[in-house]
Amino acid sequence: MSADLSPGDATRCARAAAPVASVSRPLVPSLDLSVVYEIAGLDQIDGLNTGRLSGFSYARDGHPNAVQLAAKMCAIERAEAGLVCASGMAAIASTLLTLVSQGAHVIISEGLYGKSTTLVSRELIRFGVTHDSFDPARPETLEKLITSRTRLVLVETISNPLLRVSDLEAIARVTRGAGVPLMVDHTFAPLLCRPIELGATFVMHSVTKLIGGHSDLTLGVVVGPREAIERIRSVASTFGQTGNPFESWLALRGLATLSLRSDRASATALDLAARLEAHAQVTRVVYPGLPSHPDHNLARRLLTNGFGAMVSFDVGGREQADHLIRSLRHIPFASSLGDVQTTLSHPCSTSHRGQDPEMLQRLGITPGLIRLSVGLEDPEDLWSDLRLALEAR
Numbered sequence: 001m002s003a004d005l006s007p008g009d010a011t012r013c014a015r016a017a018a019p020v021a022s023v024s025r026p027l028v029p030s031l032d033l034s035v036v037y038e039i040a041g042l043d044q045i046d047g048l049n050t051g052r053l054s055g056f057s058y059a060r061d062g063h064p065n066a067v068q069l070a071a072k073m074c075a076i077e078r079a080e081a082g083l084v085c086a087s088g089m090a091a092i093a094s095t096l097l098t099l100v101s102q103g104a105h106v107i108i109s110e111g112l113y114g115k116s117t118t119l120v121s122r123e124l125i126r127f128g129v130t131h132d133s134f135d136p137a138r139p140e141t142l143e144k145l146i147t148s149r150t151r152l153v154l155v156e157t158i159s160n161p162l163l164r165v166s167d168l169e170a171i172a173r174v175t176r177g178a179g180v181p182l183m184v185d186h187t188f189a190p191l192l193c194r195p196i197e198l199g200a201t202f203v204m205h206s207v208t209k210l211i212g213g214h215s216d217l218t219l220g221v222v223v224g225p226r227e228a229i230e231r232i233r234s235v236a237s238t239f240g241q242t243g244n245p246f247e248s249w250l251a252l253r254g255l256a257t258l259s260l261r262s263d264r265a266s267a268t269a270l271d272l273a274a275r276l277e278a279h280a281q282v283t284r285v286v287y288p289g290l291p292s293h294p295d296h297n298l299a300r301r302l303l304t305n306g307f308g309a310m311v312s313f314d315v316g317g318r319e320q321a322d323h324l325i326r327s328l329r330h331i332p333f334a335s336s337l338g339d340v341q342t343t344l345s346h347p348c349s350t351s352h353r354g355q356d357p358e359m360l361q362r363l364g365i366t367p368g369l370i371r372l373s374v375g376l377e378d379p380e381d382l383w384s385d386l387r388l389a390l391e392a393r
């Protein structure tokens, strides 16, 4: 008998299982883990590489779960095209690596996520890329920083941890007038507003946070104009910064409940912020939904779907912050955000560790500052944990 009719056991084991025919389609996305695709011939590989044919050949360049996630994010952000990256930092890095070359200039807003600042101020500088910073609450200060070498302005909708709200419309008016792309890091504000409709060129998210929502995946996404995203896709693949199928698939699950989670977290965050503000052990509360927040009026105009899940508050100093962290019974100190359970972070020791102490002090990122990422628990249980810890001797 020929080997083909009766293959050996090693062959039976090694051959891939045949695709299963079905006239019906799965209701939810299938997980497509294949790294590589079988190509029918040279005309097909040429067609795939030139874009004449649609399909996949190698997962680092693209795979169905990333395409599904990117399409959903484009629908949410009203963007033409999107790319899933290995992390939020990979989304920022691949966009920057695409837009800048030696001698270029980048403008960032003050108080960005620490690693974003580090990427621009300590890493890109090694490749001859310079930068300037501006106060996003004062868009008029941006215009004079833009030069003929400026290739990108990067801001966050809601900054970390001081929750300053960027006047995206005013910033976009300046960048559009100067013909410079504006990228908005929308990690703290998915669904709260749509930066592209306000004039941004690119929107990026750390999908790791609120979009994934369960602290079980690390991914990023950047969306924007099709032509620019295709260039970023090619750079991201070359630098190995694209996202993988399993985490894209998990993120699709998380995204399904994002709207509900976001509404609930915003409502609880507002409630806790008001109670913290009235507590004697708390010296300062930072929440855009409170009238005491410096950007409250702007937040009311810009954030049409709630003020977000993040609340920061100061307990006076590093010692008090440590005491609070050790006294809490249920809210864990975990240096991320956006989970279904409430977590807290100490920005000076985590996200902003190693940043210029003078800059941190000037911005108000003080040693007593705690940042709460509000989850889905019963608000009374969260308040009881916080109150007892604040009052613990």
Ligand SMILES: Cc1ncc(COP(=O)(O)O)c(C=O)c1O
Binding pocket: 087, 088, 089, 090, 113, 116, 156, 160, 185, 187, 188, 205, 206, 207, 208, 209, 218, 219, 220, 336
């Ligand atoms: C505002 C913001 N942008 C970007 C990032 C980077 O995201 P990732 O950890 O997925 O690389 C973070 C991470 O905390 C963040 O808070």
